[in-house]
Amino acid sequence: MQIAILLYDRFTALDAVGPYEILSRIPGAEVVFTAAKPGPVRTDMDSLALTAEVPLSEVTAPDVLLVPGGPGTADQLRDEAVLDWLRAVDRATSWTTSVCSGSLLLAAAGLLTGRRATSHWICLDELGAMGAVPVPDRVVVDGKYATAAGVSAGIDLALRLTGRLAGDRVAEAIQLVVEYDPQPPYSAGSVATAPAELVASLRATGLVVG
């Protein structure tokens, strides 16, 4: 089973690495990090690069596609080569998935038209404007399309996907291996629970923490 994770300049590291940490542990899974140009791909915070091992042209029929988000999504929305690649590999996948603003890329490729999907909370309106039916849930599954909310939601998506791909027992084993027993010290992780003025402030700065 091949799992392809797309990388591009200024993606958000945890969008990709959270799911990777889960999915790479499925027995028989082969994860491939792919980008337009192989080599180090820099994240949005600039101080980290992940290596893309193979060019998009060499990834033609993955079983699972995962598209991370990040500020760099905006540039990819206008990159016809990337959108063509997404459409092409989607024809082969059994699951097409995204984390955070990665769902905007799937929508731009026309893959989410009329489908229920989610994204980072700050992107839900844009997702709707692009033809999807935005749902403010942490993970949304519509047919073979599974989308996750912002950044850390990719971990929850990946565990659910693992259950579908390999069974609950394998998913539970992986959850225990990565000791995923979250204990956030604050309750500000969603727009439903965070102080309203904090939400407003981050909307105003475009998620830059001041």
Place this chain on the structure above:
Amino acid sequence: MQIAILLYDRFTALDAVGPYEILSRIPGAEVVFTAAKPGPVRTDMDSLALTAEVPLSEVTAPDVLLVPGGPGTADQLRDEAVLDWLRAVDRATSWTTSVCSGSLLLAAAGLLTGRRATSHWICLDELGAMGAVPVPDRVVVDGKYATAAGVSAGIDLALRLTGRLAGDRVAEAIQLVVEYDPQPPYSAGSVATAPAELVASLRATGLVVG
């Protein structure tokens, strides 16, 4: 404020990237990934490499040190150059931290002797044998030493650390940016909640999911 994250062959990606995603967003923070030899450093699952930007010799006085874990920890425990580096930079830090089996490295460097600390659940006995006082909590703080349990616990550690370094308001903002509102689909994330036979099985395989 310089935050140094140590990389070494066969570290676990999420141990490093979870905290990175949080800590890199603190205003004024500069994160540096460092390794004995700069360049791509391969994770335990082999299909991913993160780039170490600078050699250990160029990181001499970080404010915060973060040591991830992974199967590769075992080799580092015998690497005197790495242990010397840990002891040297610890003299400069305001926080010395670890995720998962990274605490074994801190212990091997003599930094946790007599201190309360945690680690991946499978490593707690070894941590005790190395002179620390093992505590099966998700995050343990003893003086300037903050240790986290396995893999995903680094996210909780980093949010707590952010609160101490930059205040609760900044930590809450970052939690909302990364939409950290975890909703694990299973309750197998700790030895306290996972089926006992699953814990036994993973102990027997050394965390390899069968």
